Amino acid sequence: MPELIYMRTLMGLLRGRLSAARAQSQGSVSTEQVIITAVLAALAIAVTAIIVAKVTSKANSIPTQ
Numbered sequence: 001m002p003e004l005i006y007m008r009t010l011m012g013l014l015r016g017r018l019s020a021a022r023a024q025s026q027g028s029v030s031t032e033q034v035i036i037t038a039v040l041a042a043l044a045i046a047v048t049a050i051i052v053a054k055v056t057s058k059a060n061s062i063p064t065q
Helices: 002-024 031-060
Strands: none
Touching (some): 002 031
């Protein structure tokens, strides 16, 4: 599943940026943190959609009779 490898790499990079941003600011939420959080949430939704699609496809291909 190469799409999951790409997403995992991207999530790792974004987590690194988020941790660096947290270390720099000490109080208010910056715009960068909000954007990174939104991107991580979108990635989580995309990964969930991919998994659901693959599981549904596999389940539909199982013969029942």
